[in-house]
Amino acid sequence: MSLPMYQEKNKVPFNQIKYVVGVAAGKGGVGKSTLSVNLARAFQQSGFQVGIMDADIYGPSLRRLLPESQMPMKRGELIVPADCSGIKMISMAFFRKDDEAAVVRAPIANGVIKQFIQQVDWGELDLLIIDFPPGTGDIQLTLAQEARLTGAIMVTTPQELAVMDVRKAVNMFQQVNIPIVGVVENMSYFQDGEEKKYLFGKGGGDRLAREIEVPFLGEIPIHPEICQRGDQGRSIFEAEEVGIQDYFKKISENIWAELNRSKGILDYEFIQVDSHTFQLTRADGEKMRYRLSDLQRFCPCAGCVDEVTGQRKKDLGSVDDQVKAKRVEQVGRYGLRIDFTSGCSNGIYSYDSLFVTG
Amino acid sequence: MSLPMYQEKNKVPFNQIKYVVGVAAGKGGVGKSTLSVNLARAFQQSGFQVGIMDADIYGPSLRRLLPESQMPMKRGELIVPADCSGIKMISMAFFRKDDEAAVVRAPIANGVIKQFIQQVDWGELDLLIIDFPPGTGDIQLTLAQEARLTGAIMVTTPQELAVMDVRKAVNMFQQVNIPIVGVVENMSYFQDGEEKKYLFGKGGGDRLAREIEVPFLGEIPIHPEICQRGDQGRSIFEAEEVGIQDYFKKISENIWAELNRSKGILDYEFIQVDSHTFQLTRADGEKMRYRLSDLQRFCPCAGCVDEVTGQRKKDLGSVDDQVKAKRVEQVGRYGLRIDFTSGCSNGIYSYDSLFVTG
Numbered sequence: 019m020s021l022p023m024y025q026e027k028n029k030v031p032f033n034q035i036k037y038v039v040g041v042a043a044g045k046g047g048v049g050k051s052t053l054s055v056n057l058a059r060a061f062q063q064s065g066f067q068v069g070i071m072d073a074d075i076y077g078p079s080l081r082r083l084l085p086e087s088q089m090p091m092k093r094g095e096l097i098v099p100a101d102c103s104g105i106k107m108i109s110m111a112f113f114r115k116d117d118e119a120a121v122v123r124a125p126i127a128n129g130v131i132k133q134f135i136q137q138v139d140w141g142e143l144d145l146l147i148i149d150f151p152p153g154t155g156d157i158q159l160t161l162a163q164e165a166r167l168t169g170a171i172m173v174t175t176p177q178e179l180a181v182m183d184v185r186k187a188v189n190m191f192q193q194v195n196i197p198i199v200g201v202v203e204n205m206s207y208f209q210d211g212e213e214k215k216y217l218f219g220k221g222g223g224d225r226l227a228r229e230i231e232v233p234f235l236g237e238i239p240i241h242p243e244i245c246q247r248g249d250q251g252r253s254i255f256e257a258e259e260v261g262i263q264d265y266f267k268k269i270s271e272n273i274w275a276e277l278n279r280s281k282g283i284l285d286y287e288f289i290q291v292d293s294h295t296f297q298l299t300r301a302d303g304e305k306m307r308y309r310l311s312d313l314q315r316f317c318p319c320a321g322c323v324d325e326v327t328g329q330r331k332k333d334l335g336s337v338d339d340q341v342k343a344k345r346v347e348q349v350g351r352y353g354l355r356i357d358f359t360s361g362c363s364n365g366i367y368s369y370d371s372l373f374v375t376g
Numbered sequence: 377m378s379l380p381m382y383q384e385k386n387k388v389p390f391n392q393i394k395y396v397v398g399v400a401a402g403k404g405g406v407g408k409s410t411l412s413v414n415l416a417r418a419f420q421q422s423g424f425q426v427g428i429m430d431a432d433i434y435g436p437s438l439r440r441l442l443p444e445s446q447m448p449m450k451r452g453e454l455i456v457p458a459d460c461s462g463i464k465m466i467s468m469a470f471f472r473k474d475d476e477a478a479v480v481r482a483p484i485a486n487g488v489i490k491q492f493i494q495q496v497d498w499g500e501l502d503l504l505i506i507d508f509p510p511g512t513g514d515i516q517l518t519l520a521q522e523a524r525l526t527g528a529i530m531v532t533t534p535q536e537l538a539v540m541d542v543r544k545a546v547n548m549f550q551q552v553n554i555p556i557v558g559v560v561e562n563m564s565y566f567q568d569g570e571e572k573k574y575l576f577g578k579g580g581g582d583r584l585a586r587e588i589e590v591p592f593l594g595e596i597p598i599h600p601e602i603c604q605r606g607d608q609g610r611s612i613f614e615a616e617e618v619g620i621q622d623y624f625k626k627i628s629e630n631i632w633a634e635l636n637r638s639k640g641i642l643d644y645e646f647i648q649v650d651s652h653t654f655q656l657t658r659a660d661g662e663k664m665r666y667r668l669s670d671l672q673r674f675c676p677c678a679g680c681v682d683e684v685t686g687q688r689k690k691d692l693g694s695v696d697d698q699v700k701a702k703r704v705e706q707v708g709r710y711g712l713r714i715d716f717t718s719g720c721s722n723g724i725y726s727y728d729s730l731f732v733t734g
Contacts, residue, residue, distance in 0.1 A: 044434070045404050045405055045435055046403050046404015046405045046510040047403055047405010047406055047510075047533075047538070048405055051537075076402070076510075076511040076513055076544070077402060077403055077510075077511065077512075077540075077541040077544065079537050079540060079541070082536070082537060082540065083537070127513065151511070152404040152405075152434075152435075152510050152511070153434040153435065153509070153510070153511070154434050154435075175405075177603045177606070177607050178440070178607040179409075179437050179440060179441070179603075179607055180405070182435070182437060182440065183435040183437070186434070186435065208566065208575060210568060215566075215600070216600060217566060217575075217599075217600050217603070218600075219600075219603045219604060219607055240575050241575075242573070242575050242576075245535045245537075245575070245576045245577045246577060248535070248537055249535050249536040249537055249577055
């Protein structure tokens with residue numbers, strides 16, 4: 019008998035994807051969508067299988083930047099993503115009218131995002147790019163917790179005002195243990211003949227990368243063709259004379275190198291030992307065994323621990339040694355949520371706490 | 377005896393403000409905050425009393441653009457806004473640390489916005505500018521419904537990708553009957569000597585204004601000083617040589633003219649006739665009298681009407697002719713919410729429906 023793990027249930031949508039990468043900024047209008055699409059093109063040109071999830075429920079723009087050659091389809095319980103010149107894509111834009119205001123209350127938006135994570139059959143992919151919505155609210159947190167990201171790429175423009183918001187998004191990813199792959203600076207300068215004109219400040223991306231100690235993945239200059247072609251749904255990768263695509267190519271190579279370098283450092287494996295025990299193996303080989311009753315005793319859920327005082331509400335001796343789990347669920351790369359047969363189901367055990375206190 | 381009206385309760389925070397104007401885009405990064413601050417400066421220079429509400433809970437940036445000379449203070453139940461070189465300001469940035477990720481679930485964010493609307497004592501103002509957050513979700517809807525906006529100014533950049541999102545925000549304001557004052561285009565072009573370089577496409581703002589039949593209020597070119605001074609919290613209004621402030625000045629004049637022109641067309645007045653009857657007077661002089669029992673019979677709340685079928689759940693004859701109201705509340709410029717003594721309290725009667733069917 020094995021514990022019904024989240025990743026088992028989820029095998030179809032996400033398990034054939036090598037890397038899942040978020041493109042995020044905290045802020046809107048810094049060029050996340052443009053970067054996502056052009057990185058996808060760059061990876062595709064290098065021979066990779068690529069998918070993009072447009073996670074902006076309120077302002078989905080990827081469909082315009084990368085029009086579909088085939089619409090998404092329903093196959094049983096799953097959604098087959100659209101085919102956009104060989105890149106797989108899913109976006110809210112496929113499911114409602116163009117100008118309609120998505121005045122969607124947060125729980126509904128969250129539901130859509132969960133569907134995008136659990137019910138899209140991406141098939142085999144080298145890379146899934148998730149284009150994050152602006153902000154650090156509900157949807158962003160749900161994505162960070164549930165989409166099992168390999169890492170996040172932070173996008174900023176050079177000015178301090180943008181960097182400020184990006185810092186907040188970095189902070190959010192750090193809270194849920196998602197590694198930052200690196201920083202990309204967009205709209206870095208305008209190349210005017212020989213001269214570089216810094217229209218939106220200078221050096222914010224590089225400064226941010228140093229500050230949070232991650233690689234600076236590269237900069238993208240302002241170029242009228244990026245906007246113009248984007249608006250028309252044409253790719254700058256088909257305009258050899260422009261040369262602007264080389265910036266995206268270089269950044270895609272840096273990202274791929276980083277992903278391979280850090281591969282697996284945050285991966286954990288489970289083995290079911292018996293119905294009351296499981297074993298957790300960290301990528302560095304370190305192993306820990308847990309008896310479910312021991313974990314139940316230190317359950318961090320609101321029913322077991324007073325949220326204000328931190329005091330334990332239940333007597334440790336009252337836990338049944340034979341307690342089992344109905345389900346063990348991975349929460350992002352952050353930890354485990356255990357649904358005990360005793361009724362506790364909301365406590366999250368972070369991997370950090372499991373390997374320190376276990 | 378008079379009905380306890382929303383505007384009575386709310387007298388202190390909002391009733392001494394001549395115009396309340398939202399600056400919105402649906403999208404982030406188009407320059408809403410920069411526009412809000414520089415419009416405030418322009419209005420101030422024309423001798424007006426101005427306030428700004430930074431409604432971006434997740435990425436508040438106004439404090440950086442316009443540093444305070446005096447922090448906000450608590451006075452009884454009310455908050456006195458910060459003083460920023462003579463401009464009154466309230467922002468989430470005053471209430472938490474700089475880099476902290478505001479991973480705030482939607483109901484909490486909504487609560488903050490309601491406090492900003494109901495508990496800030498602005499005093500006498502000619503104009504309150506509300507800098508909207510990106511998106512068309514919970515907070516935006518709460519603001520549009522509760523902040524009693526005179527109108528909304530839409531900001532876009534020239535590219536179609538931005539205009540797409542702004543259209544969605546326009547749609548949202550139209551749904552709740554808030555007039556669009558006009559469209560401002562930001563980052564229109566870069567003036568390179570004699571030549572205008574269109575770095576982010578061309579003409580999106582003007583096209584949008586024509587399409588939704590509102591005035592085009594003006595354009596703002598890309599200028600390194602706007603960003604640089606913004607990052608440093610210095611005003612372009614103190615840099616006479618740059619000339620860029622004239623663009624904001626011109627737009628502020630266009631906005632003021634529009635506000636005065638459309639003054640009052642959406643205002644409604646109540647008079648209490650007796651404890652079962654009130655009278656509604658539209659700005660054009662049209663009067664309607666309502667008996668509360670008649671309104672109760674056509675209550676649109678979910679308890680009275682089946683949300684799916686639209687069928688009325690209660691027998692019309694069962695309504696007591698003597699029913700009274702505990703409270704009548706204005707919902708934005710959209711309609712009335714009536715809290716009947718019979719228990720119904722959630723139905724919103726739009727002004728449109730009151731004047732057509734009444």
